[in-house]
Amino acid sequence: MLLATSNLSCHYGRIQALRDIDITVNEGELVALVGANGAGKTTLLRTISGIEPASGGSVQFDGNDITMASSDNRVKMGIVQVPEGRQIFGPMSVEDNLMLGGYTRTPAERTETLEQAYEMFPVLKMRRTSPAGTLSGGQQQMLAMSRALMARPRLLLLDEPSMGLAPLLVDEIFATVKKLRESGTTIFLVEQNAYMALAIADRGYVLEAGGIVLADTGPTLLANDKVKEAYLGI
Amino acid sequence: MFAEFLQFLFSGITVGAIYALVGLGFAIIYNASHVINFAQGEFVMLGGMNTVFFISVGMPMPVAMLLAVVVTIFIGLALEKFAIEPARDASIVTLIIITIGASIFLRGAAQVIWGRNFHSLKPISGNDPVMIGGAAVLPQSLWVLGCTIVIVIALMFFFNRTLVGKAIVASAHNPLAARLVGINPRFIMLLSFGLSAMLGGIAGILIAPISLAYPGVGIMLGLKGFCAAILGGLGNPMGAIIAGLIVGISEAVTAGYISSAYKDAVAFIIILGVLFFKPSGLFGVRGTERV
Ligand SMILES: Nc1ncnc2c1ncn2[C@@H]1O[C@H](COP(=O)(O)OP(=O)(O)OP(=O)(O)O)[C@@H](O)[C@H]1O
Ligand SMILES: [Mg+2]
DSSP states (O other): OOEEEEEEEEEETTEEEEEEEEEEEOTTOEEEEEEOTTSSHHHHHHHHHTSSOOSEEEEEETTEEOTTOOHHHHHHHTEEEEOTTOOOOTTSBHHHHHHHHTTTSOHHHHHHHHHHHHHHOHHHHHTTTSBGGGSOHHHHHHHHHHHHHTTOOSEEEEEOTTTTOOHHHHHHHHHHHHHHHHTTOEEEEEESOHHHHHHHOSEEEEEETTEEEEEEEHHHHHHOHHHIIIIIOO | OHHHHHHHHHHHHHHHHHHHHHHHHHHHHHHHHSOOOTTHHHHHHHHHHHHHHHHHTTOOHHHHHHHHHHHHHHHHHHHIIIIIGGGTTSOHHHHHHHHHHHHHHHHHHHHHHHOSOOBOOOOTTOSOOEEETTEEEOHHHHHHHHHHHHHHHHHHHHHHHSHHHHHHHHHHHOHHHHHHTTOOHHHHHHHHHHHHHHHHHHHHHHHHHHHOBOTTHHHHHHHHHHHHHHHTOTTOHHHHHHHHHHHHHHHHHHHHHTOGGGHHHHHHHHHHHHHHHOTTOTTOOOSOOOO
């Protein structure tokens, strides 16, 4: 087991955003988390990344309890997140964004991974000196993903990578996610686009009002009547 | 006529360069934390006073200056570590009040340790003025200008060319994304206070031969530097530098043509004007950089 949470909860002030979350992600797996607006998906990723402190329960990574670890130490361990809304450093150049992605790595590792990122997304190489904020939405999402890859993640957390993108680009992003997974990256994918996420996932969880209500393999969840009704609009 | 104007211009640029360094210190800490560090002027005082002190115990001038900067940096780091960081979950206003407390404390401590006296510091290259276009310029003015230019270039290199410098810039633009790439926000804060203290300390050493060194010297210099930071658009380092020069020159021209009694009023009229007409400063960036 690469990642496991047990009884994890999180509060914003008095409001409980997550309760008793038990999820696991195994090495090499692609696990999807789907849920409606405000279910707590982003909060869960923020708690796993150490941005929001847990108010109860624990997070294990690679057999170690990391509940108290700082966000920067978690990145060093290999937990890397592509946040909701991309959150690129808009005024800085594309290449600076990527180099900062490798902040926790050695200079040699940075140079090497940068080459890989440029190979994967040639458009980023073409625009490497442009301010990141001038890229199109799809390019910004590619930049955000490449920036995360620069940290050489052992576990990649993706928060709604398809949000706000045209259908064609959505397909491209999902193709990239699949490709990453095939190359051996462990991925925890959060999506409102439940159909596409569950279709490529090994396993999935359904989050409702801060709690996990369903957990199963991707195909089984896709066939589940409750899921169909609530998230697939069928 | 022109020589006279040139004379005012040079003295304005000299003191303006000091305001620029102090304003830069405000901008760096503001960018890292949105805190306005009112102890910035005391860093200036510490630079000058420590140099005077180290020379008085028999150290050669260059060593005394270097040590003074190092001591000031350590005090800046200590301020962050022991006063700001423990309160980092408090509101910005609370943190600003802490820096005001720190400035009073540092001034008091300086009075206790070194007394209330004024100390003079020998200029680096003597007192014989250089004639430029009919104006007499003190060699110390050239030191102030030269050092300021070197520091600004070094800082530009640091922020634009080194990864740590870029990490500071990135943290200012998007603190969440900065944390998610593994930048430790506490390290950035510490670094910012260290950098600002260094700038203040250097400014204090450079200006001491002109302004004298005494425990209260940082009050006015700090306020003028703050004025430069506001005029330049809070958090805009380049703006603070240009605004520092503008404040310095306006002051010198006012003192020269009207009366030196109104000199200090200029900076405050500028602050009021900015707050009234253009609160984002002359070079203020739009407040919506975050996506
Ligand atoms: N910083 C915050 N302070 C207070 N409440 C918050 C904060 N962030 C989120 N919440 C609340 O916590 C709950 C979960 O929010 P979260 O952003 O995790 O949901 P989500 O599943 O990611 O939603 P979306 O699909 O819109 O991204 C929501 O009710 C939200 O209003
Ligand atoms: Mg969300």
